[in-house]
Amino acid sequence: MINLEIPKKYKPLATQANQVATEVFRPISRKYDEAEHAYPKELDMLASLIDGMNEGSDMGGAGAAGVRRSTNGSDPGENRNGSNISTVLGIIELCWGDVGLLLSMPRQGLGNSAIASVATEEQLERYGGKWAAMAITEPEAGSDSAAIRTTAELDGDEYVLNGEKIFVTSGDRADLIVVWATLDRSKGRAAIKSFIVERDNPGLKLDRLEHKLGIRASDTANFTLQDCRVPKEALLGDPEVKEKGFAGVMETFDNTRPLVAAMAVGVTRAALEETRRQLASAGVEVDYGVPALSQPAAAAKFLEMEADYEASWLLTLQAAWMADNSKPNSLQASMAKAKAGRTCVDVTLGCVELCGAVGLGETELLEKWARDAKILDIFEGTQQIQLLIVARQLLGKNSSELR
Numbered sequence: 001m002i003n004l005e006i007p008k009k010y011k012p013l014a015t016q017a018n019q020v021a022t023e024v025f026r027p028i029s030r031k032y033d034e035a036e037h038a039y040p041k042e043l044d045m046l047a048s049l050i051d052g053m054n055e056g057s058d059m060g061g062a063g064a065a066g067v068r069r070s071t072n073g074s075d076p077g078e079n080r081n082g083s084n085i086s087t088v089l090g091i092i093e094l095c096w097g098d099v100g101l102l103l104s105m106p107r108q109g110l111g112n113s114a115i116a117s118v119a120t121e122e123q124l125e126r127y128g129g130k131w132a133a134m135a136i137t138e139p140e141a142g143s144d145s146a147a148i149r150t151t152a153e154l155d156g157d158e159y160v161l162n163g164e165k166i167f168v169t170s171g172d173r174a175d176l177i178v179v180w181a182t183l184d185r186s187k188g189r190a191a192i193k194s195f196i197v198e199r200d201n202p203g204l205k206l207d208r209l210e211h212k213l214g215i216r217a218s219d220t221a222n223f224t225l226q227d228c229r230v231p232k233e234a235l236l237g238d239p240e241v242k243e244k245g246f247a248g249v250m251e252t253f254d255n256t257r258p259l260v261a262a263m264a265v266g267v268t269r270a271a272l273e274e275t276r277r278q279l280a281s282a283g284v285e286v287d288y289g290v291p292a293l294s295q296p297a298a299a300a301k302f303l304e305m306e307a308d309y310e311a312s313w314l315l316t317l318q319a320a321w322m323a324d325n326s327k328p329n330s331l332q333a334s335m336a337k338a339k340a341g342r343t344c345v346d347v348t349l350g351c352v353e354l355c356g357a358v359g360l361g362e363t364e365l366l367e368k369w370a371r372d373a374k375i376l377d378i379f380e381g382t383q384q385i386q387l388l389i390v391a392r393q394l395l396g397k398n399s400s401e402l403r
Contacts, residue, residue: 021097095266100217171221203228
């Protein structure tokens with residue numbers, strides 16, 4: 001049974017992450033929001049510190065990467081809190097500081113999470129210590145990952161990749177790009193695999209960097225792959241095309257979607273805490289001992305938003321705990337991502353509304369958090385896709401039966 005209190009062994013990690021968010025992220029948050037595409041050099045030393053924390057711990061998870069399903073020798077019947085829980089707790093605190101800066105941290109990309117989740121020991125050794133981005137989305141394949149058109153053809157001891165990838169988070173700064181491609185388009189989902197491509201590969205061409213609404217500290221790149229050659233060993237997972245092979249590729253999301261949910265939880269908490277402070281300064285107190293209908297409208301609205309935040313937090317912890325305990329969590333990962341993403345958008349906008357001119361002004365970070373929130377409801381699978389996945393699982397239908 002999941003224990004809903006933060007495990008004692010992770011409280012120091014959560015405290016350290018909060019200190020980083022307070023002392024490092026918050027002071028430079030507005031600076032790099034305004035200086036879009038400028039690399040936050042302040043993060044280099046911090047990233048090295050987090051690498052050291054991960055190397056010196058059997059739990060991992062100090063930053064955004066490092067999740068992997070493993071019992072680490074523990075009793076199968078034991079209630080285990082491992083790298084997924086610790087990573088989620090760290091991300092919540094860091095994104096309370098600034099989600100764009102977290103996404104800009106070296107070696108903490110979603111590509112790192114994918115590699116950590118499914119790579120072989122040889123691949124982990126070869127690509128360890130490098131910053132990895134994830135390239136899935138294409139102009140013709142957004143939310144439907146199965147519609148990917150980028151191809152990978154085996155030529156001797158190498159795969160040759162051709163196609164186009166868009167909206168690659170940290171794509172320009174990363175050392176590696178985890179590229180999703182199909183081995184045979186006629187075989188549908190089963191032929192889709194992921195490949196590790198070195199950023200300096202001559203076949204990987206940067207087309208442009210996007211100008212964005214939020215997470216502006218993080219770069220978002222578009223790429224073209226033209227006869228991009230990678231060694232056979234760069235393929236993540238099983239190279240065989242199997243009927244249920246795509247399900248194995250998609251299992252990566254069972255670990256990474258709770259991480260995005262955690263990002264949303266952190267931003268939501270930041271907005272709520274600032275709004276509580278602004279309401280208190282205006283003489284509006286939130287009373288938990290009195291029914292919401294008996295309180296001022298602003299306090300009642302705040303209680304409603306806080307309830308959604310608590311639900312998001314609990315769903316996120318549940319999905320991470322299930323991964324740590326080797327339990328199938330695809331349903332819970334999508335539920336957490338859907339709830340946390342939607343809640344983050346609704347709450348940050350609600351906080352801006354409650355705070356009026358203060359919420360819209362650049363003297364506070366509320367308007368920035370409202371802009372940052374939207375991507376958390378979109379990437380790693382949009383809100384609509386998450387709800388579709390949840391519906392399929394609850395109704396026992398496959399993708400061809402429920403579209």
